[in-house]
Amino acid sequence: MKPLADYLREADKEGRPRSGIILGIRMVLRAMQELQIGDPAEVHRQLIAFVETDRCLPDAVELVTGCRLGNRTLKFRDLGKMAATFLDLRTNHAIRLAARETANQRALEVFKGLEKEEALSRAYREWPDEELFSWQPVAVELPTEERPGYRAPRVVCAECGEGISFHREVARAGRPLCRSCAGERYYEPQ
Template sequence: MKTLLEKEEFERLLAESVKTHGHLCPGQVLGVRLAMLGLKLIGIQDPKGADRKKFLVYVEIDRCATDAIQSVTGCTLGKRSLKFVDYGIMAATFVNLETNRAFRIVAREEARKLADGLFPEIDDRYRRQLEAYKALSDDDLFQVEEVKVDINDFDLPGRPRRRVRCQVCGNWVQDGRDIQQAGQILCRACAFGGYFRRLNS
């Protein structure tokens, strides 16, 4: 963040994000910074207004920074503009649907060590990280690479493109998430086993 205007915008977005997330933490600072950079890279200026249907964001971790990314971008799972890919990596990819340009931004692990050196007078490690993540440059905080994301039509926002019924459990499956197996249409839980077990079956 170089200009006073960028700093003011960061503070405003951070305050909104903290309200949504419930507390201020280093992950909130990191997520707000990451989202601001991602939107800038793909040329989105009004993410919650005129540009809201022009981009998608893929997040790779279910941690604090993801709440911040959602808060800043306005992207949500329900709007189908936020995609969760569970890699366990503090990273997000921003995709402009009009230009097809995409950038993957990964938080640098080295930033934690830089925080120790930048604010050695702060005893609390989390507060040290919080202040450092506000002060460090984007280059110190993030690794950025331009990438190509092949987006399936079933993953785009909008109405479901297909709805079919699982021939085992009877649940309706949307957006091409069904599995064709042994001549049957199945939901993924019936095809592969689910994260849950039915107690009365």
């Protein structure tokens, strides 16, 4: 595993890393330590990360582990929390980590002469993991169709004619429908 400074240099290539990226990298490094994974690249496609926010943390997870939506190793669960769960498919061990909200307030008190972003960044770089996160082992059931490399026949929606992958169709009146046509769309046609 590379040290924090190496990951921060990599993150710096896209602009100075924000405090959320720093905290995210620290979170991932702690998770890898807890799961006894020395180099995430060695467990390619055998490590699944579930992120509970769409801000900063997914970028940090991808940077350190290589987990990505496109290879089905990064899963997004919109819970609005700076938290993530990491599942090692080789051992079926999983760990969930969550940022301690108290660390933010404490950082602003300890580094009160600094701007908020700089105070948080400094705390996230320097403080021990125990002050930044809580973590616990968890059990995660990952269905076969959610795993990397899963293949299934594509189904065509009987309503719109679009293809549906990975058993995401819904059966209505004996016909396969995509979730959009079944009423679960996030958009409204104009």
